[in-house]
Amino acid sequence: MHFTYLITGGNFTHAGHASSQVKRILKQLNVNPVTIKRIVVALYEAEVNVVAHAYRGNIDVDIEPERVLVLITDEGPGIADIELAMKEGYSTASPKVREMGFGAGMGLSNMKKNSDKLIIQSQVGQGTHVELTTFLTQ
Template sequence: MHFEYEIEGGDFSSAGKASSDIKKILKQLNIDPQIVRRIAIALYEAEVNVVAHACKGIMKVDLDAHKIKILLEDEGPGIENIERAMQEGFSTASDEVRQMGFGAGMGLPNIKRNTDEMRLTSVPGRGTTLEMTVNFSQ
């Protein structure tokens, strides 16, 4: 199965729609609830990252019987230093975004913790690509 979602930068009121949609699908497929929760966390954080930092992005989700693969590509400022971005507590979010309770520098570490594979690449000034995989059996 393949699904695609467009994500608008700055549109916080829609953040979480794609994650919640995928979560419903996974539940219908009777995937282990604990694994569904891990995927939902990773998806939500990834979605919020695009909303908070990029101009726009696209989320492509591929599902088979064994795993879910998620590819997020955005157009935006990109990430200068990925190693630093992965550190818990580091964030470049604006004050406005922080006031909403985002930008705590926990999003990427949350993604790492809840996925089996995570690959983050970026071209500063162009955009960021995030690939994540979660296996359905542990």
């Protein structure tokens, strides 16, 4: 099954919308609660990253009985040093974003922790592409 969501950069009011939709779907599909939590937490982090850093983005969620694949693609500044960005506590978020309680530098590491496979590709000045895979063991 396939679902698509749009994300608008800078709109924190709606950050989390896609993750709650996906959470609802996974609950209906009787995916085990622990796995749901991992997928949704990772997706939420990705969503907030796009809102905080990029201009716009979209989320593609593909669900198969054996795995959930989430693709997040954005148009934005891109990440210059992915390895550095993966470090806990490293953040390039603006003071304004931090004031709203985001930008603690845990985003990427949380995404890694809560997925089985994480692929990040980025081009500075163009945007970032993230692939999150979570395997479903029943």
